[in-house]
Amino acid sequence: MSILEKVLRAGEGRMLRRLKAVATAVNSIEDDYVDLTDAELRELTDQYRQRYADGESLDDLLPEAFATAREAAARVLGQRHYDVQIMGGAALHFGNIAEMKTGEGKTLTSVLPAYLNALSGKGVHIVTVNDYLAERDAAWMGRVHEFLGLTVGVILPNRPSADHRAAYQADITYGTNNEFGFDYLRDNMAWSRDDLVQRGHNFAIVDEVDSILIDEARTPLIISGPAEHSARWYGEFAAVVKRMQAGKDGEGDYEIDYAKRTVAVTERGVAKVEDRLGIENLYESVNTPLVGYLNNAIKAKELYKRDKDYIVNDGEVLIVDEFTGRILHGRRYNEGMHQAIEAKEGVEIKQENQTLATITLQNYFRLYSKLAGMTGTAQTEAGEFNKVYDVGVVTIPTHRDMVRMDRADVIYKTEKAKFNAAVEDIAERHAVGQPVLVGTVSVENSEILSQLLRRRGIPHAVLNAKFHAKEAEIIAQAGRKGAVTVATNMAGRGTDILLGGNPDYLAAAQLRQRGLDPVEHAEEYAKALEDIMPQVKQACAAEAEEVSAVGGLYVLGTERHESRRIDNQLRGRSGRQGDPGESRFYLSLQDELMRRFRAGAVEAVMERFNIPEDVPIESKMVTRQIKNAQAQIEGQNAETRKNVLKYDEVLNKQRQVVYAERLRVLNGEDLHDQVTKMIDDVVGAYVDGATVEGYAEDWDFDQLWSSLKQLYPVGVTVDELIEEAGGERSAVDADFLRAQVLEDAHAAYQRREEELGTDALRQLERMVLLQVIDRKWREHLYEMDYLKEGISLRAYAQRDPLVEYQREGYAMFATMMDGIKEETVGFLFNVEVQVQQPGGPADGAGAPAGERPGPRIPVPDGGAGVKVSAKGLGAAPRPQGLQYVSPTIDGAAGADGGVQVQQAPALGVGGAPAGRPGQGGQGQRPGQGQRPAQGGQGRPPAASRPAAGPPVPAAAAAGRRAAPGQAVSSNGPSRNAPCPCGSGKKYKRCHGAPGA
Missing domain, CATH: 3.90.1440.10 (SecA, preprotein cross-linking domain)
Incomplete structure (x- = not known):
């Protein structure tokens, strides 16, 4: 046992003592709630909420809230929480993973911490492994919460955003890990605050937490679009x-x-x-x-x-x-x-698809202020839970002692011999009425076994990815006398296998045979269910006794999974709540696990001694080899998850910055100061790039002015600027040049505001910034993907790939942020705008057929009714022949300590780079396409990247903006020319001054 494991075990002991104290406290006040009426019990919720608002903590309310929920569950469901379930609920509330064996009532346990934490009004998310369980638990346990005055919602795929938003507004929300994660990503792709559905990440209870946070942690959630x-x-x-x-x-x-x-x-x-x-x-x-x-x-x-x-x-x-x-x-x-x-x-x-948004489950669930989970198998991964999610694992005692017998593995030489022996064992158990659950690792194996059982005339049910529609019903009846169920790994998560059968499912099946539907014949169905339920329960109890007498549920595994937890989960389907049970694994040397880890030596020994195929092996060496193989794979998978997290950490920090900026835009914050700062940064960078070397006599003013004119309508000429400096070119220094150009740019932006109106420009700032952020982030994700693909090769140059990824990823992110500033400024000056005043046509009216209206952006107070439509909002082209010097990165390439980004290639219609290989390249032979660029930073040439964004204006200055019904010339008076008003002052000091 490692030092970390010892420390965790010691902490677990202290936690168990604390949990037992909670159970004792709840039991001591239980009688106070039994005599309350339903209404009085319901009123307690409002009292607890008020006490929380007045400053009491949830920990202070815990004993009373748990006792309240326990009494409500007893009245509504007829199920009273055991002491161990009280302990499990407290463990969840304290932000731990509760390891509770199969059949110990994890679903009922979750009611307690969910109710308590919902009192804060910040929301509770209960995460399940599939949509069926989310819907089932929301309806089942939701009855308790609604009885106590809470609201319950469930998020399901392919439902309207309005349904999801309503579900998140509920006190308690059920859903799958994927749906929660994808809603987070979709929220960060939304175009309007009204399109957001989530309201924060307060507290999550993750059911089957090992499956979600360990097994699925290697696979990130990705929203993608066509490439x-x-x-x-x-x-x-x-x-x-x-x-x-x-x-x-x-x-x-x-x-x-x-x-x-x-x-x-x-x-x-x-x-x-x-x-x-x-x-x-x-x-x-x-x-x-x-x-x-x-x-x-x-x-x-x-x-x-x-x-x-x-x-x-x-x-x-x-x-x-x-x-x-x-x-x-x-x-x-x-x-x-x-x-x-x-x-x-x-x-x-x-x-193929291009990534638009992505996050790992690891980083998604670390967004929650408090995280907890439940599972039957977590201790083997306690260290990883602690390191990655900062949660402990607490093993909750069972309500009754477990009496299941786990038999030793039997190992055969060939897969055929293994299956034949397994079928013989199944036939013997079936003959005496013992129910059998057969676990397979693939659809193919489940069908092979099913075919062998049919040949023997043994009736059975098959549950795999092809026949999953009645999963819960099949599993629920797997404990009936003589039942044989062949299932893949999908068997058994979330649905208990009750000996003698599940009376709820049996009763529902009987009513379906009568033609009664719970929705269409609600009243008749409820009455009939009430009438037959006592008889069904009695029949199930009698059958359960018969099944117990022949040994309970027998679990037969046909292959070891690469994870010991999956094997334990299969075994755990038997022996619930003190029931008798038995388990055994049938293996062969041809199993994938054995093939992957050199079973050839064992096979050679068998052949040497002429051991027949149908004679099983019981060898400590083989058993050790299996355990070692599983340990190796678990180690490899753990290392993979660790690497996924390390690399995603780089992207996660960048994601947080970008998403926070998007949220500011969506929330309607005033961006004018930020845009002003962007103008300073971008224009200043243009000037710095032109003046970084030599003296004023050496600077290429023509090139600089050509670039500036593509960015904004320049109002000052080079000659005027030299005159302002004293008439000599040598008198112009970089600081003076920057100050004059910035003054000119701000004056141009002031004129832009006068043309469009303040409210319209504020709205345009939001529209432009949001669209530019989204496009640049998509491009950045592609660049980061490409960087990560080849980063492992840096190890050959004695460089740490992760350090290289962090360094280059940061440089690329800084370049993206600078690009966001540059494109935003370029669009704000140059994009064609139509302003619709109050009383004008409705949104989208007059738009070309098939064209979607522009994004809806919140308008500041006082601007209600003003709508802005920006045409040609796409990627602004870079000024030709200019290197953009980033002032945000120190110590990177370049004599000035900045990072120099070479000019991007010309862009064609639709945002796709001109001359993209692969467009219309169906008839192209290898060797005839465009040759990839050599050198660089390991990234593909821009011409091979996926298209991103809407159509691009042919030139940054194309389509000079105009107010409705008015043509505005971009060639106004020179800033140093006399003002046309006749005052005798220079234009820049009179009507051309900012604010004039």
């Missing part, structure tokens, strides 16, 4: 790879590392590919993109197995969750992997 890549190459390489063979030690066309899930193409394989494609050198820079297609095609063939990792349904490749066995609807592998699998299966190859 432009040719689908042709996926099909081409799928055909090439079919003719290639795996090998070892350079003998085949490629080699596979199953443990690391990587592939390496040999020289022989490269020659085959080059011959098939008709190219001379696959690794020549121009053909570099083809290497990715090749690697993905090989992985799709060798590492991604149909009916295990995915299924094909109605011409669509659907991912199967490796931990639950469920179909992940709407999810796709990224980086072209999904397209490679589609090509392999011969179905339609769908378009």
Whole structure:
């Protein structure tokens, strides 16, 4: 046991003593609540809320609130919390993970801390592993909360934003981890404050917390949009790879590392590919993109197995969750992997996607002020929970002692022998009426076993990703006498297996047979349910006794999972609440876990001694090998999660800055001062870039003025500026030049405000800044993805890839922030604007057919009714031939300590860089496309990046703005010319002065 584990165990002991004290305190006042009427019990909620508002803490209210919720649950559900459930609820409230064994009532336990924390009015999120459980628990436990005067909501996929917003406004909100995370990302892509749905992250209770925060932590949540890549190459390489063979030690066309899930193409394989494609050198820079297609095609063939990792349904490749066995609807592998699998299966190859927003579950759940969780298996990951999420793990005692017998593994030489032996065991158990739950690791194995059972005439139910619609019903009846249920890993999370059957499901099934529907015949259904429930419960109790007499539920595992927790979860389906039960695993040396970790030595020994295939092995060496293999994989997965978190930490800090800025815009804060500062930074950077070297005689004023004119309508000429300095060019220094140009830029912005009106310009500032932030962030995410793909190669140069990623990622982020300033300023000066005054046409009226009205931005007080429509709001082109010197990064490349960013390539219509390879490149052969740029910082040339954003103006100054019905010339009087009013003053000192 490590030092950390010892410390955690010591802390757990202190926590258990504290939890027992809570249970004692709740029990001591329980009688005070039993005699209260329903109304009096309900009134306590208002009293607790007032006391909290008056300064009492939730800890102060805990015993009374728990006693109240306990009494409410007893009245509404007929279920009274055990002392261990009180302890579990307190552990959750204190921000811990409560490890409670299967059947100990975790769902009921969550009622207590949810009720207590909802009293604060800040919201409680209860996170489940699937939509069914979210909806079920919201309806089931929600009855208790609503009885006590709280509101309950549930978020489900594909529902309108209004439904989600209403659910988040409730005191307690149920939903899946994915839906909570995606709502967070969608909120940070919203165009209006009215489109936001979440209201903060106060307290989350995560059910099956190990599945969500450990197993799924390796996969980030990603919202993506279409990117432009040719689908042709996926099909081409799928055909090439079919003719290639795996090998070892350079003998085949490629080699596979199953443990690391990587592939390496040999020289022989490269020659085959080059011959098939008709190219001379696959690794020549121009053909570099083809290497990715090749690697993905090989992985799709060798590492991604149909009916295990995915299924094909109605011409669509659907991912199967490796931990639950469920179909992940709407999810796709990224980086072209999904397209490679589609090509392999011969179905339609769908378009690749570009990341628009992303966050890992690790960083999403760390947004919560307080985090807690429940599961039956958490102690093996206690260290990771503590390090990553800063939560402890507390093992809650069971209500009754566990009496399940866990038999030793039996190991066969071949998979066929293993399945045959398992079927024999199932037949014997079925003959005496003992229910059997068979666990498999893949859809394919569940169907093989199902076929063998059919041949033996053994009736059974199959539960896998193909037949998941009646999951809860099948699992609920898996404890009936003689029942045989074959299930993948999806079996058993969230639904108890009761010996003798689940009376609620049995009663519902009987009423369905009568043609009664709980919605269409609500009153009749409720009456009939009340009539038959006592008989059903009695029948289930009698059957439960018969099942207990033959040994209870027998769990038979057909393969070890790579995680011991998944094995323990399967075992945990048996022996709930002190019931009898039994478990055993049937293994073979051909199982994937054994293949990945060298079972060949054991097989050689078996062959040497001529051990028959149908004779099982009981070997301590093999058992140790299995445990070591699982430990190695768990270690690899933990390392992967740690790396995911380390790299996402870099992006997470950047994400927080960008999202905070977006929220300021959406909340309607006055951005005028910020825009003024942007003008200072951008114009100042232009001047600094032109004056960074030499003296005034050496500076290229013509180039600087040409660049400034693309940014804003310049009102001062070079000659006027030299005259202002004393008539000599040498008298102009950088500070004087910067001050004069900034004064001119601010005067131009003042004129812009006079043209549009103050309210309209404030609204335009929000519109422009929001759109520029979104586009630049999308581009930045792509750049960061690309950087991360190749960053591991830095290790060959004796550099730490993570440090390099942090350094370059920060530099790229600073460049993005400078780009946001530059584009924002350029658009505010140059974008064409139409101002609709109060009483004008409705939003969107007069817009071209098929064109969506502009984003809705909150208008400051006093500006109600003013609507701004900005045409051509896209990526502002950089001034030609100018290097933009960033003043925000010290110590980076460049003599001045700034970072120099080279001019971007010209942009074509639609925001896509002109000349993008792959657009219309279906007939292009390798070696004929645009050659990728060499050198640089490891990023792709801009011309190969995905398109981002709406159409771009052909020139920054195109479409000079005009007020409605009025043409405004951009060629006003020179700032140093006499004012046209006849005062005799210079224009800049008279009507051209700021505020004039």
